[in-house]
Each structure stands twice: as C-alpha cells, then as structure tokens.
Amino acid sequence: MNRNRLGGLLLVLWSALAYGLLYAPLLITVLFSFNAPRGRFNLVWQGFTLENWRHPLRDAALGEAFLTSLALALAAAVVAILLGALMALALARSSVRGGRWIALLLALPLTNPEIVLATGLLNLFVGLNLPRGPLTLLLSHSLFCLSYAALTLKARLAGFDPSLELAAQDLGAPPLQAFRRVTLPLLVPGLLAAGLLSFSLSFDDYVVSSFTAGETVTLPLYLAGAFQREISPQIQVLFTLVLLASVLLLALASPPSGENGRYRP
Amino acid sequence: MAPFAHHEGRRTFLRRLAWGASGALLAPALLQACGRGPGGGGEGADKEGADKKGADKESGELVISSFPLYIDPSRPGAPGSVERFQRDTGIRLRYGEDVNDVRQFFARIRPALAAGQTLPQDLVVLTSWMATRLIQLGWVEPLPFDRIPNARNLIPSLRNPSWDPEQRFSLPWQSGIAGIAYNFKATGRELRSIDDLFDPALKGRVSALLEMRDTMGLLMLADGKDVSRPNWSDAQPSFDRLERARRDGQIRRFTGNDYQNDLLAGNLAACIGWSGDVAQLALEQPDLRFVVPESGGILWADVMLMPKGARHPNAAARWMNWVYDPPQAARIAAAVQYISPVEGVQQILAKDPATAALANNPLMFPDPAKQQRLHVFGPLSEAEEARWDERFARITQA
Amino acid sequence: MPASPQRDRRHGGPRIHRPPSHRPRWPWLLLAPGLLWLLVLYLLPLLSLVPLSLSEPVSRFGLETVFRGRLANYQEVLQAYGPILLRSFAYASLATGLGVVLAYPLAWTIRFRGGRWQPLLMGLVVLPSLTSFLVRAIAWTSLLADQGPLLQLLRSLGLIAPLEALGVLHDGRLLNTASAVILGLTTNLLPFLVLPLVVAMQRIDPVLLEAADDLHAGALRRFTQVVWPLSRPGLAAGILLSLIPAAGDVVNPRFLGGPNNQMIANSIDNLLLVQLQAPRAAALTLVLMALISVAVLLQLRRGLDELPLP
Numbered sequence: 001m002n003r004n005r006l007g008g009l010l011l012v013l014w015s016a017l018a019y020g021l022l023y024a025p026l027l028i029t030v031l032f033s034f035n036a037p038r039g040r041f042n043l044v045w046q047g048f049t050l051e052n053w054r055h056p057l058r059d060a061a062l063g064e065a066f067l068t069s070l071a072l073a074l075a076a077a078v079v080a081i082l083l084g085a086l087m088a089l090a091l092a093r094s095s096v097r098g099g100r101w102i103a104l105l106l107a108l109p110l111t112n113p114e115i116v117l118a119t120g121l122l123n124l125f126v127g128l129n130l131p132r133g134p135l136t137l138l139l140s141h142s143l144f145c146l147s148y149a150a151l152t153l154k155a156r157l158a159g160f161d162p163s164l165e166l167a168a169q170d171l172g173a174p175p176l177q178a179f180r181r182v183t184l185p186l187l188v189p190g191l192l193a194a195g196l197l198s199f200s201l202s203f204d205d206y207v208v209s210s211f212t213a214g215e216t217v218t219l220p221l222y223l224a225g226a227f228q229r230e231i232s233p234q235i236q237v238l239f240t241l242v243l244l245a246s247v248l249l250l251a252l253a254s255p256p257s258g259e260n261g262r263y264r265p
Numbered sequence: 266m267a268p269f270a271h272h273e274g275r276r277t278f279l280r281r282l283a284w285g286a287s288g289a290l291l292a293p294a295l296l297q298a299c300g301r302g303p304g305g306g307g308e309g310a311d312k313e314g315a316d317k318k319g320a321d322k323e324s325g326e327l328v329i330s331s332f333p334l335y336i337d338p339s340r341p342g343a344p345g346s347v348e349r350f351q352r353d354t355g356i357r358l359r360y361g362e363d364v365n366d367v368r369q370f371f372a373r374i375r376p377a378l379a380a381g382q383t384l385p386q387d388l389v390v391l392t393s394w395m396a397t398r399l400i401q402l403g404w405v406e407p408l409p410f411d412r413i414p415n416a417r418n419l420i421p422s423l424r425n426p427s428w429d430p431e432q433r434f435s436l437p438w439q440s441g442i443a444g445i446a447y448n449f450k451a452t453g454r455e456l457r458s459i460d461d462l463f464d465p466a467l468k469g470r471v472s473a474l475l476e477m478r479d480t481m482g483l484l485m486l487a488d489g490k491d492v493s494r495p496n497w498s499d500a501q502p503s504f505d506r507l508e509r510a511r512r513d514g515q516i517r518r519f520t521g522n523d524y525q526n527d528l529l530a531g532n533l534a535a536c537i538g539w540s541g542d543v544a545q546l547a548l549e550q551p552d553l554r555f556v557v558p559e560s561g562g563i564l565w566a567d568v569m570l571m572p573k574g575a576r577h578p579n580a581a582a583r584w585m586n587w588v589y590d591p592p593q594a595a596r597i598a599a600a601v602q603y604i605s606p607v608e609g610v611q612q613i614l615a616k617d618p619a620t621a622a623l624a625n626n627p628l629m630f631p632d633p634a635k636q637q638r639l640h641v642f643g644p645l646s647e648a649e650e651a652r653w654d655e656r657f658a659r660i661t662q663a
Numbered sequence: 664m665p666a667s668p669q670r671d672r673r674h675g676g677p678r679i680h681r682p683p684s685h686r687p688r689w690p691w692l693l694l695a696p697g698l699l700w701l702l703v704l705y706l707l708p709l710l711s712l713v714p715l716s717l718s719e720p721v722s723r724f725g726l727e728t729v730f731r732g733r734l735a736n737y738q739e740v741l742q743a744y745g746p747i748l749l750r751s752f753a754y755a756s757l758a759t760g761l762g763v764v765l766a767y768p769l770a771w772t773i774r775f776r777g778g779r780w781q782p783l784l785m786g787l788v789v790l791p792s793l794t795s796f797l798v799r800a801i802a803w804t805s806l807l808a809d810q811g812p813l814l815q816l817l818r819s820l821g822l823i824a825p826l827e828a829l830g831v832l833h834d835g836r837l838l839n840t841a842s843a844v845i846l847g848l849t850t851n852l853l854p855f856l857v858l859p860l861v862v863a864m865q866r867i868d869p870v871l872l873e874a875a876d877d878l879h880a881g882a883l884r885r886f887t888q889v890v891w892p893l894s895r896p897g898l899a900a901g902i903l904l905s906l907i908p909a910a911g912d913v914v915n916p917r918f919l920g921g922p923n924n925q926m927i928a929n930s931i932d933n934l935l936l937v938q939l940q941a942p943r944a945a946a947l948t949l950v951l952m953a954l955i956s957v958a959v960l961l962q963l964r965r966g967l968d969e970l971p972l973p
Contacts, residue, residue, distance in 0.1 A: 025802035039549035087697040090690035113911020115928040120708025225365035
C-alpha cells in the first residue's frame with residue numbers, strides 16, 4: 001500500500017504543477033497590480049503600493065475599451081443563445097433529416113484556427129462593402145459564439161426527459177405553459193452556461209476582432225496596442241477585478257455538486 | 266385521442282415559436298444589411314462631409330489621430346497642449362492616440378479612402394514614408410498653408426523634404442534619429458558602430474526595428490551605401506547580414522516601440538532604437554544611452570497630413586498654426602524630447618532653468634556637424650517597396 | 664395513466680405513423696436563423712477565399728483584385744511558408760503532447776479523488792481561460808524574462824547548463840525562444856484537454872478500477888487496460904480542440920517568440936497587413952484549412968458527444 005501512497009502523492013504533486021502552470025500568470029498579474037513601476041512598463045517589481053487601486057480609472061481609453069468589449073460580449077452572447085437555443089431545440093427534440101450534418105456544420109468553426117475565420121470574414125465584409133465597425137464585430141463574434149452555445153445547449157437538452165413536459169400537459173397544462181414552467185426552468189442553467197461561455201469568448205477575442213473591428217477599439221485590441229508603448233498598472237488592476245467577477249459568475253453558473261458526483265451509465 | 270391532441274398542441278406551439286423567433290431575429294438583420302448599418306463610430310461612410318466643408322467657418326470641432334505619448338500630457342495643475350488649445354481657441358479637439366502601427370493604421374483607413382469616403386479624422390500624424398504613399402495615391406488634401414503663417418518657423422533642414430518635395434501636403438510634427446540604444450552596464454563598454462550590434466558577446470540580447478527603413482538604412486550606411494537613393498542591389502549585402510544574424514540568434518527580436526520594455530527589463534543589451542524614446546527612458550534608467558553610429562544615423566520625421574475630404578480644414582489650420590508657435594512647440598518638445606521642427610525652441614528651453622539641460626541635448630538639437638551624419642532614407646517606388654517589404658518580411662518573420 | 668405505445672425519445676412522444684407528406688417542418692423553422700448565420704458568416708466567407716486565392720491585386724494599395732486562376736499563388740506561398748507551416752504544427756504537437764502528459768494525471772485526480780470538490784476543481788481549471796490571454800502573455804514575459812524569477816531559480820539550482828544541453832534554453836534564455844512559445848501554447852490549451860478527459864473518465868465506473876485491483880493488476884496495467892481505452896474518445900476530442908487552434912495561434916509567438924519562432928498565423932497577418940497581398944494570404948489560409956480538415960472531419964464523424972462543453 002506504500003506504493004499506492006507514493007503514487008497518490010505523485011498524482012497530487014503533478015496536479016499541483018498543472019494548476020501552477022495555469023495560475024502563475026494570473027498570480028503575477030494580481031501581484032503587479034500592487035507594484036509601483038518606475039517607468040511606463042509595469043513588468044519589473046519595484047515596490048508595494050496601493051496607489052493603483054485608489055485610481056483604477058485613470059486611463060480613460062482603457063475604460064472605454066472595457067465598456068465596448070462588455071457591450072459587444074453581451075450582445076454577442078444574447079444573439080448566440082437565442083439562435084443557439086432554437087437550433088438546439090430543433091436538433092435535440094426531433095430527428096431532422098440531415099441533423100447530423102447540421103451539427104457537424106455547427107462544430108466546424110470551433111475547429112478552425114481563428115485566423116481562418118478572420119480572413120474569411122474580412123474578405124466577406126470587404127466584398128459586401130460593409131464598413132468594419134460594431135456591426136461587423138457583432139456578426140463575427142456571434143458566429144463563433146453560436147457554435148459553442150448551440151452545441152452546449154444541444155448536449156444539455158439531450159439529457160432531458162421530455163416526458164416531464166408531456167406529463168404536465170397530461171395534467172392539463174397548455175403547451176406554452178408546460179414549456180415555460182417545466183422545461184424552461186430546467187434549461188436556465190444551460191442557457192446561463194452557454195451565455196457565460198459566449199460572453200467570455202467574445203470578451204477576450206483578439207484575432208477575429210483585429211481583422212473586423214475597423215475603428216472600434218475592444219479591450220484586447222486596446223491592450224495589444226498599448227503593450228507596445230506602456231503597461232500601466234491600471235491594466236493589472238482591471239484584470240484582477242475581472243478575475244474576481246469571473247470567479248463569482250463561475251460559482252453562480254456551476255451546477256450543484258450532486259449532479260456531477262453522480263456517475264451516469 | 267388525448268395523446269394525439271397534446272402532440273398537436275405542442276407541435277403548433279413550437280411552430281409558432283419558430284416563426285416568431287425567426288421573424289424577430291431575421292428582420293433586424295435584413296434591415297441592417299440593407300441599410301448598411303451604422304458603420305461604427307469610426308469610419309463614417311457619409312459623403313455629406315464633403316459638402317459641409319464650406320459651412321465649417323468656425324465650426325468648433327477637430328479630430329486628430331496621432332501616435333501615443335507624442336504630446337505633452339495634461340497633469341493636475343499643468344494642462345497639456347490639447348487642453349490649452351481648446352481653451353485658447355474654443356475648438357473642441359478630439360485627440361486620439363490610436364496610431365500604434367503605421368501599417369495597421371493604413372489598413373484601417375484604406376477601405377474608406379479607396380472608396381472615396383471621408384474619414385472622421387481631420388489630421389493624421391504618420392511617418393514620412395507613409396505620407397509619400399498617401400500623397401502618391403491622392404488620398405490627402407493640400408494643406409491650407411495660407412492659414413498657417415507660423416509654418417515659416419519650420420526648420421530649414423526639414424523644408425521641401427524628399428517625401429513631399431513641393432511641401433504642399435505635409436507639415437512635420439516631430440523629427441528624430443534612429444540609432445543605437447544600449448544599456449551601458451549590460452554591454453560593459455561604449456558602443457559606437459553598427460558592427461557592435463553584431464558582436465558575438467551580445468548574442469541573443471540585440472534587437473532591430475520592424476521599421477524597415479530605419480533598420481536597413483542604418484545597415485546600408487554601415488556598408489557605406491547611399492540611402493538617399495536606395496538601391497536594391499546595394500541593399501542585398503545588408504539584407505544578407507541581417508538574415509544571418511537572425512538565423513544565428515544574434516538578433517533576439519524585431520520590435521516596434523516595445524524594445525523599450527526589453528531594455529528596461531534587461532532582456533536587451535543593445536538595439537536599434539529612437540532618440541526621443543531613449544531620452545525619456547534614461548530618466549528612469551540612467552545606464553541607458555543613445556548613440557548615433559559612426560557610419561551615420563537615420564533621420565526620420567512624423568508629419569501631419571489632412572485626409573481627403575476632411576471636414577474641418579480651418580480648425581486643422583488653427584491647430585497647426587498653434588503648435589508651430591515657438592512657446593507651444595517648446596512645451597511639446599520638452600515632454601517628448603524629439604527634434605522639434607520649429608525654429609526658436611532651443612532658445613526658449615534654454616531660458617527656463619527647468620528645461621535648460623534639454624536645450625543642450627545634441628539629440629534634440631543636433632549641431633551642423635552632427636546633422637552631417639544624419640541621413641534621410643529616400644523614397645521607394647511602389648514596385649520597389651513591394652520587393653523590399655517582401656525580403657524584409659522574410660527575414661523578420663522567418 | 665392510460666396505456667400508451669412505447670415512447671420514442673427522439674420524437675418526444677408516442678410514435679405515430681405519419682405519411683411522408685406530414686413530416687414535421689417546425690424544426691427547420693427553428694434551425695433557419697442559425698443556419699442562415701452559419702451559411703453567411705462561415706461557409707460563404709470560406710468559399711469566397713477560393714476565388715480570392717486565385718486572383719491578383721489590381722494595384723498595391725487598392726482593394727480590388729482580378730481573378731486570373733493563378734495557381735502560382737499557391738506555389739509561391741508553399742515555397743515561402745512551407746517551413747513555417749511545418750514549424751507551426753510541430754510546436755502545436757509538442758504543446759499538445761506536453762498538455763496530455765499534464766492533463767491525464769490532473770483529470771484522474773479530479774475525477775477519482777475529487778469527490779465532492781469535482782465541480783470546484785473543474786471550475787478552477789477553466790477559470791484562467793476566462794481571463795484576458797493577452798494579459799497572461801505579458802505576465803509570462805515577466806516570468807520568463809532573463810532576470811526574471813524562473814531563470815533566477817534555475818540559475819540557483821544550477822540547471823542552466825543541463826537545460827541548455829537539452830535544447831530547452833538557448834544561450835541561457837527562455838524568453839523569445841521556441842520553448843517559451845510552446846510553454847505558452849501548452850498553458851492555453853491545458854483546460855481544453857483536461858475537461859473532455861474528465862468528462863470521459865466520468866463514464867468509467869470506479870467498480871472497474873476496483874475490479875482491476877482485485878485481479879492484482881498494477882497501476883500501469885490498470886491504466887492501459889481500463890482507463891486508456893475508455894478515456895480515448897475524450898482524449899481525441901481534446902486533442903482536436905487543442906492542436907488545431909494552437910497551430911493557428913498568433914499571440915504566443917508574437918510576445919514569447921523570436922523571429923525564428925514565428926508561426927503560420929503571423930505569416931498570414933504579415934501578408935495581409937505589411938505586404939498587402941490578400942490573394943496570397945487567402946491561399947495560405949486555405950492551405951492551412953486543408954491541412955486541418957482531414958483530421959477534423961475524421962474526428963467529427965465519430966461523434967460530437969465528447970466535446971468539452973459545460
């Protein structure tokens with residue numbers, strides 16, 4: 001049994017290494033939000049200060065880019081869950097001929113490197129004489145968000161027992177009400193998860209945005225430009241705040257532990 | 266019958282839902298596609314801008330795009346140029362520091378200008394070779410020099426430059442030198458020539474600029490070639506040298522402005538850099554120095570241009586006139602520490618004890634002897650530029 | 664409850680024989696908007712790249728191109744960027760391999776030792792991916808800097824020479840080398856490997872593992888005979904979602920790599936932006952697509968169930 005113990009220890013260490021790799025950059029960033037940089041690049045530790053946190057909004061352009069990304073991500077997520085939910089309902093609740101092909105089509109954007117999507121979209125917009133701006137950004141983001149949202153919801157719906165809704169109808173509920181009061185509440189965690197996923201994909205998107213944004217400045221585009229000339233501590237402060245928000249949202253959207261603990265045959 | 270009825274009911278409901286959703290989703294998309302959408306807050310696709318030009322007497326607005334950190338910023342108690350200009354003239358100035366990379370900026374404005382549309386900007390500040398390109402494409406307006414009397418303060422060395430021989434379309438914003446920036450402690454010695462960058466002792470701690478004309482210009486000067494009329498075959502040995510250095514790992518990176526970051530962090534010992542940047546850096550890190558190579562440095566300029574169809578040419582003229590007023594120019598120069606294109610700045614800086622040291626800075630005010638060693642990279646034709654860009658890209662991108 | 668015919672899950676109700684003319688049309692209505700989106704914003708753009716890749720720019724700075732059926736674009740692009748294509752897939756494969764080595768034990772720990780904490784542990788794996796990867800890349804430049812913490816640690820442990828010999832370090836540097844790029848890629852794709860593995864392992868009944876123990880199978884045997892075969896579909900899905908995006912990465916080579924470590928997406932970007940060669944960029948993009956299509960279609964045909972979605 002000692003070998004098992006050793007094996008167990010190795011596993012834990014290995015896992016800790018993996019987590020360490022994932023979290024090293026985050027920890028550094030949070031740490032540097034408390035740094036007092038001597039010059040324009042907040043990358044070398046000089047000394048501890050709370051000054052950056054007292055004036056988190058000093059950089060107006062950073063704040064603007066942040067709000068732009070926020071609005072864009074919300075819009076893209078909404079479009080994605082709407083379209084995705086419809087598609088998921090259709091695919092999961094019926095055996096549409098060619099359903100497998102549609103699911104395949106949905107999955108394809110996920111497997112292309114972003115540069116491929118970006119080049120294609122740029123060519124499309126140029127060809128349609130569509131000026132690059134918020135509209136093209138929204139269209140582009142909603143595309144890859146749609147794939148994730150639709151497939152997420154399809155997977156969730158596949159695990160549903162539709163007899164619940166039918167039971168409600170058997171008990172006299174009209175179909176709309178049955179849908180609204182039985183299926184929809186059960187769908188909400190799935191919608192939230194799909195929405196959250198879409199939101200974060202859009203919020204952090206760089207490659208597609210750099211090709212389709214035109215004059216609009218999203219947060220990643222702002223950062224990419226800013227990093228050439230300075231790295232202000234406000235960026236790390238913002239990052240830390242977003243991290244905290246993500247933790248909260250993740251906690252909200254996680255399914256209850258009971259469900260995951262169960263083993264599904 | 267009961268199950269069937271429920272089935273029908275559910276089907277109908279879902280069908281209605283489908284129609285409703287499709288309609289709700291597709292309708293706005295179709296409408297927007299037909300109406301071409303708002304087109305973003307940036308690239309305005311409207312042609313009426315051109316008509317409004319006549320109406321802009323003192324319209325009170327001005328939109329400028331320039332490089333970041335290229336103007337004296339506003340500090341509490343010490344308003345910067347942007348604020349002071351607005352105060353003095355009452356013109357609302359939207360000063361955007363969104364020219365991070367000249368090529369990226371060109372890619373952004375290209376579609377609109379190629380289609381004959383108006384940009385939101387009234388003035389853009391771009392590197393001189395990009396000015397040549399825009400002038401040749403006919404995408405810029407002649408500047409209203411009749412409304413810029415202070416343009417006569419332009420220093421002689423920047424008059425009728427090779428990128429705008431008739432001095433009709435551009436007015437320099439700042440000028441500067443591309444040379445060697447290095448960390449004295451890291452190199453252990455003074456550096457003097459381009460050959461020092463290829464010193465094996467510095468292997469992996471050297472960088473060059475992505476700005477092709479600066480990097481290649483310096484290398485060609487080190488080869489004794491004439492850069493005022495850049496010649497493809499003259500450039501080959503320099504290209505080869507650069508390629509070898511990249512392949513061998515002598516050159517660690519090709520950078521934009523971000524070489525500053527690596528110099529400060531200690532990742533670079535020496536690099537090709539720009540004079541004003543290093544002057545500002547040296548305030549934080551005294552070991553950092555800038556030197557014009559023995560074989561010569563490259564003198565460049567960033568210039569103000571007015572895109573075709575600009576809506577507020579009068580306001581733009583007032584700005585250009587204002588920044589060419591020596592006291593204003595001096596404040597900008599003191600902040601960015603590049604070569605000011607305005608005559609008389611040196612004297613003004615010398616009078617103020619806070620800025621007297623800058624007045625003696627040979628990088629900001631090169632004496633005639635030094636000016637002899639500074640060369641401007643000559644213009645390249647479209648076809649030539651394509652060739653040079655391709656070879657250079659192959660080296661920097663690998 | 665009235666007796667009813669066997670419920671067919673797919674139809675969501677009792678199976679009713681329906682003449683062909685009554686095949687349900689409502690699913691198509693629901694699918695229509697999304698399908699339109701995909702067709703216009705995904706298929707159409709990709710297809711539009713084909714004629715573009717066979718065209719020539721009319722002038723260097725204008726946007727028009729003229730179709731000439733110019734296959735030479737492909738030839739030139741392959742000649743100039745072939746090595747970079749190979750390099751991109753090499754880096755992506757190394758990063759994926761490294762990721763698998765890290766992911767398997769982590770997934771195991773989460774699935775079989777996680778118990779009640781499974782969702783939290785999984786959430787912690789996903790959380791970094793929700794943050795700005797540009798800021799993370801910058802953080803890595805700080806961590807891997809020549810005078811940074813990692814190299815100082817390696818120096819104090821005397822590991823510089825052996826790592827140099829192994830090719831991990833170049834001239835005592837980590838930043839702006841292939842190792843840094845691969846490290847960045849690995850960190851980015853790790854969650855996409857861990858998640859499907861955990862999901863796949865959730866289908867492994869612990870009873871099977873106990874049975875293996877009862878039959879005196881060693882840990883290795885238990886892995887190769889039980890865990891590996893059952894988790895392979897998850898691994899395949901994870902590799903699909905990791906390797907291909909990694910091959911097309913832009914940010915890691917740009918921030919963490921040197922000029923000898925650039926990858927194919929950087930080249931496409933350069934072709935479009937610096938050299939203003941849209942047709943060649945399109946050709947290179949399609950070549951990249953072609954290279955990944957085979958693997959993608961093979962995997963996707965087997966099924967989409969293993970995709971790591973929340």
